[in-house]
Amino acid sequence: MSKRILIKCNEATSICDKTQYGEASRFDKIRLLLHNFLCHRCKLYSEQNKLMTKIFKVNKEKCTEHKLCTSDKEAMQDALDKEITS
Amino acid sequence: MSSTPKHTLDPNKWIDLHSNYMYNYTITRVNNHDVAKDLVQETFFSGLKAMANFKGQASERTWLISILKRKIIDLYRKNNSKKGKAEVRMNFYEDGENKGKWIEERAPSNWAETADAIIENDELKLALVECIDKLPEKYRMVFLLKTVENYETEEICNELGITPSNLWVIIHRARVQLRSCMEGNWFNK
Numbered sequence: 451m452s453k454r455i456l457i458k459c460n461e462a463t464s465i466c467d468k469t470q471y472g473e474a475s476r477f478d479k480i481r482l483l484l485h486n487f488l489c490h491r492c493k494l495y496s497e498q499n500k501l502m503t504k505i506f507k508v509n510k511e512k513c514t515e516h517k518l519c520t521s522d523k524e525a526m527q528d529a530l531d532k533e534i535t536s
Numbered sequence: 537m538s539s540t541p542k543h544t545l546d547p548n549k550w551i552d553l554h555s556n557y558m559y560n561y562t563i564t565r566v567n568n569h570d571v572a573k574d575l576v577q578e579t580f581f582s583g584l585k586a587m588a589n590f591k592g593q594a595s596e597r598t599w600l601i602s603i604l605k606r607k608i609i610d611l612y613r614k615n616n617s618k619k620g621k622a623e624v625r626m627n628f629y630e631d632g633e634n635k636g637k638w639i640e641e642r643a644p645s646n647w648a649e650t651a652d653a654i655i656e657n658d659e660l661k662l663a664l665v666e667c668i669d670k671l672p673e674k675y676r677m678v679f680l681l682k683t684v685e686n687y688e689t690e691e692i693c694n695e696l697g698i699t700p701s702n703l704w705v706i707i708h709r710a711r712v713q714l715r716s717c718m719e720g721n722w723f724n725k
Contacts (some may be wrong), residue, residue, distance in 0.1 A: 460636045461636065464708045471689075473689065498644055498719075502714065505664060506683050517556045518555055523551055526577055530551060533580075533584055
């Protein structure tokens with residue numbers, strides 16, 4: 451069963467997405483490279499997609515400043531105490 | 537030969553030791569204060585009920601987070617069954633001689649800013665959160681599990697009862713939609 455080496459834009463962008471998670475096969479990466487060489491839109495999509503991946507990663511690690519306020523914690527503690535003693 | 541558990545549970549200290557961490561973990565995934573607070577509270581209740589099952593192999597926090605993760609997935613699943621059918625714009629021609637090619641007005645355009653330096657910008661983060669919120673629930677759920685939670689493909693498929701092909705179609709559509717949203721809200725505003 452042979453896969454086509456030339457692919458359409460929807461397939462190329464789909465492979466590009468798998469690449470962002472390290473789940474594209476070597477053959478798919480070759481097909482993507484070849485497609486991007488011929489298609490400036492998908493090349494642009496790939497570049498922007500890589501940047502988006504970096505943005506997701508950076509912002510995932512940055513989300514550390516959220517805290518519960520004291521009244522929320524107290525209410526939570528009361529509810530938990532009741533549950534423990536019941 | 538019996539092994540002594542390395543870790544123990546002390547529910548009296550859960551709020552002090554873990555509530556902020558768990559809230560922070562949750563709010564970045566559900567993006568709603570009340571929902572996050574409720575999930576943390578429910579996790580503590582479930583933890584109390586399941587204390588007998590704690591084997592001491594994982595730390596108290598890891599164990600609580602594993603319960604919390606399950607609750608977040610259940611919430612995603614519940615939301616998905618409630619709405620989940622929001623419209624997704626197609627970006628490629630679906631038939632005809634242009635099948636599979638970009639629809640002209642949806643094709644990527646050059647972005648004004650692409651330098652790595654901008655990715656730490658707080659406003660950019662807000663724009664990203666807004667765009668993720670606009671995704672249809674099912675897309676948002678799969679995207680977050682895969683991208684934020686780093687779940688394995690197989691794990692997500694088992695949890696949500698979808699095939700790997702479905703998953704990649706969803707991830708693809710979510711990312712195309714996010715890219716397009718960020719293009720409008722940030723990169724070319």
